[in-house]
Every structure is written in structure tokens, then in C-alpha cells.
Amino acid sequence: MSTTTPQAAATTAPTPPPLDGELRIEVVVVPVSDVDVAKEFYAGTLGWRLDADFTLPDGLSVVQVTPPGSPTSVIFGRWISAAAAGGTDGLVLAVRDVEQARTDLAERGVDVSEVFHDAVGAFHRAGEEGRVAGPDPERRSYASWASFQDPDGNRWYLQEVRERRPGR
Structure with a gap:
């Protein structure tokens, strides 16, 4: 009995040119159930820098923290992600x-x-x-x-x- 390996398609799409400029991940959104508990964990327990913490009149809340030495921040809050906590x-x-x-x-x-x-x-x-x-x-x-x-x-x-x- 022989085993066959799928072959690559005879034609492939042309590779697009590289994007102009840099693409850097700036923020990662983390879904949480309790903003205050998450803030205590990330900014308190872990000691990550608290960059932003605000709540708008309609209830939207945003907390942004940054790990030490990281160019990328983490955001969590109320109504900023549809993902399950x-x-x-x-x-x-x-x-x-x-x-x-x-x-x-x-x-x-x-x-x-x-x-x-x-x-x-x-x-x-x-x-x-x-x-x-x-x-x-x-x-x-x-x-x-x-x-x-x-x-x-x-x-x-x-x-x-x-x-x-x-x-x-």
C-alpha cells in the first residue's frame, strides 16, 4: 500500500509587495468579567504600569496597562470586547x-x-x-x-x- 502526499497547486497566487512602513502590535484586548478585579491583578499584583483608567457616562470603561519594558499594552474594560471573559x-x-x-x-x-x-x-x-x-x-x-x-x-x-x- 502506498501513501501519497498532496502536491502543491501548480499555480500559486503572486506574493504581494511588502507593506509600506512598520506594523507593530500596539494593544492587545483581554476580555474580563470584572474590571476592578482585573485592574487589581494587572496593575496591583503584577505591577504593570497603569496608563489609562476611565469610564464614560454611558458606562463604557477602559483600563490600559503595560508590562515593564513592553512596547505593547493590554486593554480591558466594559463593552470593549464581544469575546467571553x-x-x-x-x-x-x-x-x-x-x-x-x-x-x-x-x-x-x-x-x-x-x-x-x-x-x-x-x-x-x-x-x-x-x-x-x-x-x-x-x-x-x-x-x-x-x-x-x-x-x-x-x-x-x-x-x-x-x-x-x-x-x-
Whole structure:
């Protein structure tokens, strides 16, 4: 019995030219159920900078926080996302030393996983399948992880990046 592999289409669409200018992620919206609880977690427990906190007369509320050293901020509030609270899984924070970052979070009272790496050295998988305890044995960038959740269950990952790949 032979197995066939699907072949690439004979014709492919032309590659569009690169966009002019830069495209940077400025803000990530995180859906939460209680704005005050989320603000206490992100600005209080985690110590992220509180950039904005306002409520309009119609009830719309917006809180913006920024992790230390990050060019990207996080926004949550009332009526700013149709996503279910706690429905975000896979937000990644780059850290130089995942073990130290994990310790810092634990000392702040955050329930953070142990450090882990993927069994085959890939990006972590959904859930806990393929996880091996401890950092990547070679301490390669992009290969060691820890995770935590906010009060609603939005899952964040710490990814150890000791040296960036060229082009960043």
C-alpha cells in the first residue's frame, strides 16, 4: 500500500509587495468579567504600569496597562470586547530568564506553573501534552516556558528569549 502526499497547486497566487512602513502590535484586548478585579491583578499584583483608567457616562470603561519594558499594552474594560471573559489562551511575554520571572510572579502571589519545555523542542502545545519539566536543556531561546492565568482564566505564557533571531 502506498501513501501519497498532496502536491502543491501548480499555480500559486503572486506574493504581494511588502507593506509600506512598520506594523507593530500596539494593544492587545483581554476580555474580563470584572474590571476592578482585573485592574487589581494587572496593575496591583503584577505591577504593570497603569496608563489609562476611565469610564464614560454611558458606562463604557477602559483600563490600559503595560508590562515593564513592553512596547505593547493590554486593554480591558466594559463593552470593549464581544469575546467571553477568560477566553484568551496564548498571550506570550518574552523574558530573559524564565526561572527568575517565574520566581518573581510566585513571590507576588501569582499561581504560576513550573518551568517546562516541549519534548521535541517546539513551541509549546495546547494543554499540557508534550511538556517536560524544567527549562530547555540547552537553554535555547524560545524553548523554555512557564504559564499563569488572570482571575478570569486568560492564559499567559512566559517565553525565555536570551538572544533574538536576526531581523527583529
